[in-house]
Amino acid sequence: MTEALEAPVGVGARRLDRAAVSWLILGAGVIGLQLLFAGRTFPAIWDTLISGPIDQFEAWGRSNRLTHPLFTGFFQPVTDVINWGLTAIEESLLWLPWFVLPVAVFAIIARNGNWRSGVVAGLAMVYPGLVGLWEPTIETLALMGVSVLITVAIGVPLGVLAAFRFRFEQGMRPLLDAMQTIPAPVYFIPMLLFFGIGKVPAAVATVIYALPPVVRLTALGINKVPVAAVEASRVFGSTNRQTLVKVQAPMALPTIMTGVNQTIMMALGIVVLATLLAAGGLGQEVMDTLRLRRPGRGVAAGLAIVAVAMVLDRVSRSLAERDRSKQIDKRWVLGGLAVLGGLVVFGRATGAVAFPTVWGVRILDPLDAIVVWARDNLSFITRPLNDFVVADVLLPVRDFLLLSVAWPVLIFVTAWLAWKWKGMGLAIFSAVSLLVVGFIGMWELSIITLVQVIAAVLVSVAIAVPIGVWAGRRPKVEKALGPILDGLQTIPSFVYIIPVVMLFTIGQVPGLIASVLYAIVPGIRITALGIRQVPNESIEASQTFGATPRQTMLGVRIPLAAPTIMLGINQVIMMVLAMVIIAGLVGGGGLGFETVNAVVRNETGLGFEVGLAIVVMAMILDRITQSWAERLQPPATP
Amino acid sequence: MVAARTFQAVDWYITEMSDNGSAAPVCLQIDQVWKIFGNRPERALTMAESGSTRADILKATGCTVGVRDVSFDVMRGETFVVMGLSGSGKSTLIRCASRLNEVTKGRVLLDGDDLTAMSEDELREVRRHKMSMVFQHFGLFPHRRVIDNAAYGLEVRGVDKGERIERAMEVLEVVGLKGWENHYPQQLSGGMQQRVGLARALTVDPEILFFDEPFSALDPLIRRDMQDELIRLQETLQRTIVFITHDFAEAIKLGDRIAIMKDGAFDQVGTAAEMITNPQTDYVREFTKDIPKTKVLTAASVLMDGDSTAATHRVHLEDTIESVLPHLLSDLSPVGVDDVEGTAVGIVDRQAVAHVLEAEE
Numbered sequence: 001m002t003e004a005l006e007a008p009v010g011v012g013a014r015r016l017d018r019a020a021v022s023w024l025i026l027g028a029g030v031i032g033l034q035l036l037f038a039g040r041t042f043p044a045i046w047d048t049l050i051s052g053p054i055d056q057f058e059a060w061g062r063s064n065r066l067t068h069p070l071f072t073g074f075f076q077p078v079t080d081v082i083n084w085g086l087t088a089i090e091e092s093l094l095w096l097p098w099f100v101l102p103v104a105v106f107a108i109i110a111r112n113g114n115w116r117s118g119v120v121a122g123l124a125m126v127y128p129g130l131v132g133l134w135e136p137t138i139e140t141l142a143l144m145g146v147s148v149l150i151t152v153a154i155g156v157p158l159g160v161l162a163a164f165r166f167r168f169e170q171g172m173r174p175l176l177d178a179m180q181t182i183p184a185p186v187y188f189i190p191m192l193l194f195f196g197i198g199k200v201p202a203a204v205a206t207v208i209y210a211l212p213p214v215v216r217l218t219a220l221g222i223n224k225v226p227v228a229a230v231e232a233s234r235v236f237g238s239t240n241r242q243t244l245v246k247v248q249a250p251m252a253l254p255t256i257m258t259g260v261n262q263t264i265m266m267a268l269g270i271v272v273l274a275t276l277l278a279a280g281g282l283g284q285e286v287m288d289t290l291r292l293r294r295p296g297r298g299v300a301a302g303l304a305i306v307a308v309a310m311v312l313d314r315v316s317r318s319l320a321e322r323d324r325s326k327q328i329d330k331r332w333v334l335g336g337l338a339v340l341g342g343l344v345v346f347g348r349a350t351g352a353v354a355f356p357t358v359w360g361v362r363i364l365d366p367l368d369a370i371v372v373w374a375r376d377n378l379s380f381i382t383r384p385l386n387d388f389v390v391a392d393v394l395l396p397v398r399d400f401l402l403l404s405v406a407w408p409v410l411i412f413v414t415a416w417l418a419w420k421w422k423g424m425g426l427a428i429f430s431a432v433s434l435l436v437v438g439f440i441g442m443w444e445l446s447i448i449t450l451v452q453v454i455a456a457v458l459v460s461v462a463i464a465v466p467i468g469v470w471a472g473r474r475p476k477v478e479k480a481l482g483p484i485l486d487g488l489q490t491i492p493s494f495v496y497i498i499p500v501v502m503l504f505t506i507g508q509v510p511g512l513i514a515s516v517l518y519a520i521v522p523g524i525r526i527t528a529l530g531i532r533q534v535p536n537e538s539i540e541a542s543q544t545f546g547a548t549p550r551q552t553m554l555g556v557r558i559p560l561a562a563p564t565i566m567l568g569i570n571q572v573i574m575m576v577l578a579m580v581i582i583a584g585l586v587g588g589g590g591l592g593f594e595t596v597n598a599v600v601r602n603e604t605g606l607g608f609e610v611g612l613a614i615v616v617m618a619m620i621l622d623r624i625t626q627s628w629a630e631r632l633q634p635p636a637t638p
Numbered sequence: 639m640v641a642a643r644t645f646q647a648v649d650w651y652i653t654e655m656s657d658n659g660s661a662a663p664v665c666l667q668i669d670q671v672w673k674i675f676g677n678r679p680e681r682a683l684t685m686a687e688s689g690s691t692r693a694d695i696l697k698a699t700g701c702t703v704g705v706r707d708v709s710f711d712v713m714r715g716e717t718f719v720v721m722g723l724s725g726s727g728k729s730t731l732i733r734c735a736s737r738l739n740e741v742t743k744g745r746v747l748l749d750g751d752d753l754t755a756m757s758e759d760e761l762r763e764v765r766r767h768k769m770s771m772v773f774q775h776f777g778l779f780p781h782r783r784v785i786d787n788a789a790y791g792l793e794v795r796g797v798d799k800g801e802r803i804e805r806a807m808e809v810l811e812v813v814g815l816k817g818w819e820n821h822y823p824q825q826l827s828g829g830m831q832q833r834v835g836l837a838r839a840l841t842v843d844p845e846i847l848f849f850d851e852p853f854s855a856l857d858p859l860i861r862r863d864m865q866d867e868l869i870r871l872q873e874t875l876q877r878t879i880v881f882i883t884h885d886f887a888e889a890i891k892l893g894d895r896i897a898i899m900k901d902g903a904f905d906q907v908g909t910a911a912e913m914i915t916n917p918q919t920d921y922v923r924e925f926t927k928d929i930p931k932t933k934v935l936t937a938a939s940v941l942m943d944g945d946s947t948a949a950t951h952r953v954h955l956e957d958t959i960e961s962v963l964p965h966l967l968s969d970l971s972p973v974g975v976d977d978v979e980g981t982a983v984g985i986v987d988r989q990a991v992a993h994v995l996e997a998e999e
């Protein structure tokens with residue numbers, strides 16, 4: 001009896017010692033490194049380690065593009081095929097009379113009886129035409145179409161393979177994880193090397209970026225098929241192929257379609273950013289209007305992106321819907337196709353093919369004026385806010401981290417956190433990769449970006465967590481917020497920048513505000529989920545002891561929801577980082593701005609270095625916050 | 639020991655059947671089958687063969703002994719029921735018999751062909767033509783209509799559409815699902831879903847049917863319906879059936895012979911009456927305890943020699959004691975017993991009945 005009682009005490013004491021020692025290590029390390037390195041900047045000793053060879057390779061590529069088999073035998077054919085697909089889709093969409101597309105969107109969605117949703121999506125499909133953006137919209141849709149087709153053609157077989165080959169899945173997983181943490185613009189950089197700029201590199205970047213969900217969800221869908229169904233199929237003597245084609249694939253289809261939906265939304269997100277690669281389309285339209293100081297047109301173009309996002313989301317969801325009881329008669333399908341065919345014939349015959357100019361300049365000029373007016377009249381708030389954030393927050397913090405704190409201290413603290421929350425492996429990885437980032441000369445840019453991320457994350461968390469807690473406790477609030485959050489989540493990240501740029505012009509602050517707006521959505525969602533998932537019994541147990549609502553909240557609800565909330569914060573951080581990088585497009589500074597510079601000025605070597613720094617930052621932030629969330633998990637009951 | 643007992647039972651059965659003049663060749667033969675789950679089956683096997691218990695083996699090797707040296711034969715047309723508590727290895731056994739699980743040691747012979755030695759292709763052929771299975775949780779294909787579920791076995795066999803649909807329709811009618819063929823499984827009740835499972839298994843016209851607790855997920859009334867349905871079907875179809883259950887009442891109702899399984903091995907194999915009158919282990923006794931004996935035991939199990947010509951009441955050998963009792967109670971004299979042909983074979987008296995009923999109380 002006594003033995004049993006003593007043992008845990010002993011363990012506890014040892015644990016206490018370990019905690020004390022680890023804090024001692026931290027203190028000693030910080031003070032020692034600070035004393036040793038104070039005032040020294042990070043020596044960029046490997047300045048050309050990466051950029052040198054890359055630039056050389058690019059120069060070599062440029063002069064051998066027409067002759068070397070690497071280009072003539074691989075990249076050129078790939079380019080040709082993609083180009084052919086792009087042109088084919090774009091031309092056939094433009095060949096169709098314009099009204100066929102909205103009617104088709106309506107018909108697809110309404111076929112399951114979702115009339116209202118069908119009407120809304122059909123009208124949304126008309127909107128871009130109304131503001132004179134029909135052709136860029138078709139351009140964007142064609143780029144999306146090709147990219148998504150290729151992504152699905154690659155992703156589904158990979159997913160199937162992952163479902164059947166455990167080893168392969170094991171190998172893929174870290175790669176897919178990493179891919180999902182890397183901000184979109186980073187994918188453009190290697191494209192420069194092999195494809196230059198234009199639509200084809202945009203499509204390839206999109207394929208790579210949008211691949212993970214379709215692979216993941218295909219594998220998940222197939223693994224989720226009940227064992228009994230698979231065994232039933234085997235017992236009747238099916239070959240593996242028959243089982244896959246007749247049982248596993250059809251049963252996994254809804255999940256695969258969810259993956260395709262996610263892939264489509266991700267593809268749209270990056271396709272509009274591909275304005276960086278001069279890929280044209282709606283993104284280009286937005287950037288041009290911003291540059292031409294016609295903010296009203298920018299808003300109109302941004303809304304066109306939102307409309308396209310909504311249409312794509314609804315259509316792909318509707319196609320994914322597999323409610324057997326709602327299935328419609330073949331005759332209706334044929335009838336619908338006949339009507340569409342009739343519309344095509346009618347349109348081509350009467351020559352009503354191109355979208356008619358409806359409002360044209362008449363509405364766009366006043367729109368510009370309204371936005372400019374709003375900007376000027378709000379500047380009494382926006383200007384001081386901007387100045388305050390830059391001069392009193394971002395700059396001082398940046399200087400503190402860059403000048404006052406010696407750089408080894410930051411690396412040491414990061415490694416210590418990684419060690420404490422996860423283990424030696426992550427600590428070594430963090431330290432080494434940060435050292436590399438510094439040695440290749442990316443330290444200062446990384447710190448600038450880090451400061452932006454920290455500021456935006458703090459604000460986002462301060463907004464998202466309270467709202468999430470509130471929504472989690474009040475089902476009504478959550479229900480009311482649901483559709484708004486759904487809608488916000490389908491909007492491509494790039495669009496968030498538009499309204500803030502309108503009001504603040506360019507600089508760091510619009511990027512930060514956009515980051516906050518973009519990141520609070522998942523923050524609220526996941527926090528609410530965490531709060532809602534707290535078991536009712538725990539709450540009632542607390543109440544029967546006479547706890548006040550406040551005590552129950554702080555003592556039971558929040559601690560039990562903490563791991564989930566922490567995962568939400570992890571999401572917030574990753575989304576903020578993605579947006580801070582994208583904000584480079586509007587002069588956000590730091591790594592993002594440098595990415596844009598590298599792509600626009602065709603400095604591919606520099607691009608790779610910046611990209612590496614971004615990837616390192618993304619992975620470290622992700623791993624450390626995730627391990628923190630894991631540590632908050634109460635120990636599993638044996 | 640167990641194996642020896644099993645063979646005795648088989649011998650008895652063969653004699654019994656040949657006495658009746660209908661020789662029943664063996665359909666399925668399970669020959670000293672072992673199944674061990676885990677990474678080190680060899681060590682576990684050595685330990686098990688030298689008599690270690692399941693728990694010890696698990697502790698020492700991390701392996702679970704699923705089936706432990708089981709042997710039995712199933713005759714053509716016979717319904718063989720395996721019963722036991724949860725975790726006793728029933729599913730593992732039936733899955734070894736259909737080779738959904740690879741056996742660790744031993745052989746499974748179907749019509750004399752060794753399933754365990756077959757290549758994938760040979761096995762597939764056997765599965766396509768000779769066996770089918772009904773699952774506890776139905777294992778239906780939710781994306782296929784009832785008719786396409788039922789036709790699945792023929793479809794993978796390559797039978798063309800018209801023919802397989804026709805055949806599936808016939809079977810659906812037999813199991814009482816006529817009119818439901820265009821519905822999807824989710825639109826049906828649990829009992830009807832299992833009828834689909836049954837139809838799917840019957841459509842391929844298999845020689846042997848494996849049932850893994852097919853009715854356990856159904857509520858009692860529907861379960862009884864399904865049991866009656868199966869008995870009715872079996873009267874005309876005369877298939878070979880291996881049926882798993884954990885419900886002794888179900889075992890008695892359906893089984894020609896019953897095997898009671900514990901910790902992966904057979905405790906006893908025999909008819910329901912044998913189990914009740916002569917349980918060989920406490921485990922078997924525990925199972926049979928709550929069964930009303932009057933409903934299971936027949937006049938045959940209390941038959942005594944004697945002259946029955948004087949008896950006022952006459953019963954058949956197969957009649958249950960429950961139906962004999964009223965005669966015994968209404969009249970002090972013994973009841974006369976006839977066999978199927980109507981020849982007098984002996985008598986049953988009050989004492990004999992009282993004796994078996996009290997035997998193990």
Ligand SMILES: Nc1ncnc2c1ncn2[C@@H]1O[C@H](COP(=O)(O)OP(=O)(O)OP(=O)(O)O)[C@@H](O)[C@H]1O
Pocket residue numbers: 675676702703704722723724725726727728729730731884
């Ligand atoms: N694939 C497997 N891997 C490891 N162990 C298994 C596996 N399948 C079954 N077992 C183990 O084998 C033993 C027998 O399991 P089995 O499923 O055959 O029992 P059962 O008698 O069918 O029980 P139930 O009535 O619950 O279906 C159990 O201890 C189980 O944990």
Ligand SMILES: [Mg+2]
Pocket residue numbers: 728729730850851
């Ligand atoms: Mg089982």
